[in-house]
Amino acid sequence: MKLGKRKETNYFEILHKMAECSHRAAVQLDEMLHNFTDVTTKADMIHNTEHEADSLLHDLVRALNTAFITPIDREDLIEIGNGIDSITDSIEDVANLFDMFSIEEVESPALDMSELAKSITKALVDAVEEFEHFRSSKQLNSLIIEVNQMEEKGDVLHRSTMKALFNSEDKSGLDIVKWKDIYDNMERIYDMCEDVADALEGIAVKNR
Numbered sequence: 001m002k003l004g005k006r007k008e009t010n011y012f013e014i015l016h017k018m019a020e021c022s023h024r025a026a027v028q029l030d031e032m033l034h035n036f037t038d039v040t041t042k043a044d045m046i047h048n049t050e051h052e053a054d055s056l057l058h059d060l061v062r063a064l065n066t067a068f069i070t071p072i073d074r075e076d077l078i079e080i081g082n083g084i085d086s087i088t089d090s091i092e093d094v095a096n097l098f099d100m101f102s103i104e105e106v107e108s109p110a111l112d113m114s115e116l117a118k119s120i121t122k123a124l125v126d127a128v129e130e131f132e133h134f135r136s137s138k139q140l141n142s143l144i145i146e147v148n149q150m151e152e153k154g155d156v157l158h159r160s161t162m163k164a165l166f167n168s169e170d171k172s173g174l175d176i177v178k179w180k181d182i183y184d185n186m187e188r189i190y191d192m193c194e195d196v197a198d199a200l201e202g203i204a205v206k207n208r
Contacts, residue, residue, distance in 0.1 A: 018057065029046060140201075
């Protein structure tokens with residue numbers, strides 16, 4: 001009796017699915033902020049997405065631990081996986097802050113920042129998908145640049161938001177602390193997306 005050949009793991013597909021989780025979490029966060037009701041339930045939905053991303057990361061690590069040959073270094077695949085997982089974690093952190101701080105009304109800068117989180121995670125999904133073909137891709141570099149440009153836009157948005165927050169005369173000191181924490185965590189999403197994009201670029205250059 002002939003044993004069937006074990007199906008090879010497509011590591012790039014797992015990474016792409018993880019990036020899709022981060023984008024889905026960003027979309028869920030954006031929807032939560034635009035329709036700010038049942039916040040605890042909606043934060044739980046984002047947690048479920050984050051849990052799905054964790055499971056995919058475990059699948060990636062488990063497959064790498066038993067693989068004989070991998071398309072690129074194991075350490076590089078794990079670096080990308082951990083980076084994407086951190087993005088999803090950060091999005092969940094933001095949702096939890098809105099719930100934990102019992103925020104009653106969403107301010108317009110938070111909506112702008114969540115819209116940008118939605119856009120930058122979508123750009124990263126496209127970059128991670130294209131990364132599978134990095135040796136021949138003519139689009140990967142432009143997608144990475146797009147993520148970097150959005151991160152720069154996020155920096156500008158964060159600075160202007162923080163300046164307005166600290167110049168606000170109608171907020172208590174406690175409210176300022178709450179919103180600072182929220183805005184700082186939202187800005188961290190952009191930074192982590194840029195970190196993954198830069199990792200994709202460096203790994204692609206190394207393996208060409």
